[in-house]
Amino acid sequence: MAEDPQRNFRSIYYEKVGFRGVEEKKSLEILLKDDPLDVEKLCTFSQRFPLPSLYRIHVWKVLLGILPPHAESHLLVMKYRDEQYHDVLHALQVMRYIHEDSPKVEIFLRMYQLETEKLPRQTDITHLEPEDEDFFAIAKAMYEMVKNEVDSYWLIKCFVNQFSHKYGDSLPHLPKSLEYYLSLEDSRLLNHLKSCGAMSKLPYGLWFRKCFAGCLPDSSLQRVWDKLISGSCKILVFVAMEILLSYKIMLLGMSKAESITQFLENMPQENTDAIVSKAVDLWHKHCGTPMHTI
Amino acid sequence: YLEDFKSQASHQLLAAQSRYITQKQITQVLEREMSELYSQLEKKNLLQSAGVVSDKRAGGRATEANT
């Protein structure tokens, strides 16, 4: 992969998780000792810094409203969440939508469909909608990160809900936004992509509807989702742009839109952490470092 | 302090409500699927008592494959 030394230099700062990382962890620990938790402050923290993996799932659960801000209620509320999970699971088993060997993601999809009143009749469950594929990708990635199935299901459900409620309307505008920022960062690359008709064929579904699930390895994906869960969907645009910039030389060498799409859909899994770090830099550069929740 | 307590109570109530609403959704789906099953069962009963199954075994099998 061809690297631009200047851009590389910027992110070395992030890749060294030294003193800065320790300081961040400490300040998060202080925030997590608050009772009740200050959700707004936690949002701001995750917008600015990557979450330490030790606390990530806990913070996500708070940000997505799975856990309430009051520590005293955590046990009770998680008991409710657990019961709700098992109630749905059991009903689906009785109705034979799922069985013991059903893949976890399929179980999660049926559960989600039941809870959003979109469960098809048992007699026509073979049919899958395109949005179900998006759900599968997100669910698979989340389950791999979280492992615990009750937590996984709740995180998937609230992530998908938040994503469609909060960002559903901005989703169609993200490709235009990508084009705009790319014109600022690298107009030559943009012109090349336009001239071979690739701009309209970029893997937008993988990037913007699946939120990079199945595109980036989990360790990098988590850092993108930190920003998404804490309230910014613009980060998706900058990760997409950074992918384009990172593979600039390679992309400039391709003249067929199909080859470009194919390459990006099966992007190499190396250096993805650096790509995310640079994307976060670019995002802060263009949108400002968030002091408050966006 | 009161505000704090109110917020805590309302979060608990919300979680309890969500659990209840899901139960209601489960009931609805169960009812829907159950009536589907009943109608399948009735169809089979009808076929049996009309002797269709014994006369047109192949037809009976085809119906089965559809269900």
Add this chain to the structure above:
Amino acid sequence: YLEDFKSQASHQLLAAQSRYITQKQITQVLEREMSELYSQLEKKNLLQSAGVVSDKRAGGRATEANT
């Protein structure tokens, strides 16, 4: 005043819980019935595919009447 509010909140939570439990009981009845229906349907499918129905029509009816 806070005590007042606390008691109100706990009543609301209890009410939500009892609504949940009632709904869950409904679900349980429906689920039981559903499993019953499935096993009936399976029995019929089995009978049909084995061709038992056509040979022992009377027996088939008796099974039906028992269910």
